[in-house]
Amino acid sequence: MILPADLRLRLAAAFVAVALVSQLSGLAPALCAAALALTLFALDRQALPWRRLLHLEAFLLLLFLTLPFTIEGRAVVSLGPLSASAEGLARAAVLAGKVTASVLLIALLIGGQEPLHLGRALAGLGLPEPLVRLFVTTARYVGVIGAEARRLHDAMRARGFRARSNLHTWRSYGYLVGMLLVRALERADRVEDAMRLRGFTGRYPRAPLPAPARADWAGAALITGAAALILVWDKL
Amino acid sequence: MPRARETEPVHIPDGILSAPVLIGGAALAAAGVTLALRRIDERAIPRVAMLAAVFFAGSLVSVPVGPSSVHLVFSGLMGLMLGLGIFPAVLVGLALQAVMFGFGGLTTLGINTLNIALPGALIGLALGPMIRTAASPARAALLGGVAGAATVIASGLLVALSLWLSSAEYGLVAQVLLVTYLPLALAEGAVSAAVVAFLARVQPEALAPRLAAGPE
Numbered sequence: 001m002i003l004p005a006d007l008r009l010r011l012a013a014a015f016v017a018v019a020l021v022s023q024l025s026g027l028a029p030a031l032c033a034a035a036l037a038l039t040l041f042a043l044d045r046q047a048l049p050w051r052r053l054l055h056l057e058a059f060l061l062l063l064f065l066t067l068p069f070t071i072e073g074r075a076v077v078s079l080g081p082l083s084a085s086a087e088g089l090a091r092a093a094v095l096a097g098k099v100t101a102s103v104l105l106i107a108l109l110i111g112g113q114e115p116l117h118l119g120r121a122l123a124g125l126g127l128p129e130p131l132v133r134l135f136v137t138t139a140r141y142v143g144v145i146g147a148e149a150r151r152l153h154d155a156m157r158a159r160g161f162r163a164r165s166n167l168h169t170w171r172s173y174g175y176l177v178g179m180l181l182v183r184a185l186e187r188a189d190r191v192e193d194a195m196r197l198r199g200f201t202g203r204y205p206r207a208p209l210p211a212p213a214r215a216d217w218a219g220a221a222l223i224t225g226a227a228a229l230i231l232v233w234d235k236l
Numbered sequence: 237m238p239r240a241r242e243t244e245p246v247h248i249p250d251g252i253l254s255a256p257v258l259i260g261g262a263a264l265a266a267a268g269v270t271l272a273l274r275r276i277d278e279r280a281i282p283r284v285a286m287l288a289a290v291f292f293a294g295s296l297v298s299v300p301v302g303p304s305s306v307h308l309v310f311s312g313l314m315g316l317m318l319g320l321g322i323f324p325a326v327l328v329g330l331a332l333q334a335v336m337f338g339f340g341g342l343t344t345l346g347i348n349t350l351n352i353a354l355p356g357a358l359i360g361l362a363l364g365p366m367i368r369t370a371a372s373p374a375r376a377a378l379l380g381g382v383a384g385a386a387t388v389i390a391s392g393l394l395v396a397l398s399l400w401l402s403s404a405e406y407g408l409v410a411q412v413l414l415v416t417y418l419p420l421a422l423a424e425g426a427v428s429a430a431v432v433a434f435l436a437r438v439q440p441e442a443l444a445p446r447l448a449a450g451p452e
């Protein structure tokens with residue numbers, strides 16, 4: 001496939017492409033970027049990440065509702081003293097195109113990757129070792145603590161707790177989080193003890209990753225190159 | 237447990253902000269993270285990770301406020317319990333959210349980290365000593381509630397500032413967004429107060445950052 005298999009190149013390509021796309025200002029280039037990202041999805045035969053796209057909808061809706069009124073120009077609709085401008089609508093469409101393209105690129109290139117593999121790739125890209133370890137460890141504990149949070153939440157519900165908008169609910173959630181924190185700190189002490197017992201000094205041995213294949217370089221170059229070309233077209 | 241579905245007003249997606257704001261935010265966030273990593277002993281990383289994981293899991297719970305519901309940020313508590321460690325903890329949380337759910341963004345990781353972590357670190361620094369030496373758990377809870385609400389409001393102001401600095405066109409959006417922070421601040425304050433009350437009674441030493449090596 002076109003997408004690089006090497007995770008380091010995927011991360012780098014995603015970052016560069018999204019950074020380039022985020023600087024577009026014309027309507028045609030922005031929509032073209034979104035269309036290209038959609039094409040990549042189709043080529044890779046992945047299902048569209050609807051949840052991710054819908055999640056942005058509220059923010060974009062806000063832009064579509066406000067920008068036509070804050071940007072002056074040819075009036076399209078008038079609401080009393082307010083008038084929506086065509087320029088404002090176009091501007092909102094540009095942003096929608098860029099945001100959609102970025103979300104699709106991220107989902108395509110790094111969505112659903114194993115945090116452990118991502119950590120290795122991030123270390124390979126030169127991220128500080130403690131930060132990588134924090135990322136990998138947190139990802140691991142999110143599963144453990146998420147399960148504990150669900151257990152406590154289920155126990156609350158079993159005793160008749162229903163989340164409503166009142167002080168009792170907020171206090172109960174506060175105690176839930178407090179309990180999670182106390183248990184987490186105990187667990188962290190146990191983990192630290194166990195690791196020191198086994199001679200852990202703060203570093204894991206990590207074998208260097210193999211060099212990316214030529215096809216990976218080509219894929220990454222294709223994606224970033226396309227984004228760069230669109231940006232050049234935009235600025236011409 | 238319901239997953240995050242509503243828009244997180246704290247996270248600005250890719251494609252909205254201007255390059256100077258993105259680069260400036262990333263540089264300041266990187267400075268905060270570097271400073272924090274120098275303070276955190278390598279062996280204390282499991283503890284920082286564990287706390288970061290609790291706040292991450294906690295932020296997935298949707299808390300009802302009036303007719304809608306919000307996802308808490310816990311930045312006031314993180315500032316209190318992690319000190320400067322809030323910078324890497326927030327960065328890691330945002331990165332995980334981007335990878336796992338696709339929320340937030342890649343180029344905005346820096347500015348989003350800064351907008352959440354900076355108010356948390358500062359308010360933790362300002363109110364932390366008073367909370368730790370409070371005469372009673374109730375008083376500590378009150379201060380904790382103030383810290384939680386104030387941190388979220390400060391984050392809202394920074395998000396509005398990031399939008400406004402990027403383009404004057406976002407002025408109205410920034411104001412509307414700021415209004416959505418009010419219910420969040422209410423819930424954040426109430427829940428943070430309860431967490432602090434709980435910890436002040438059960439394990440008061442948890443209210444101070446412990447970034448050096450060694451279990452108690």
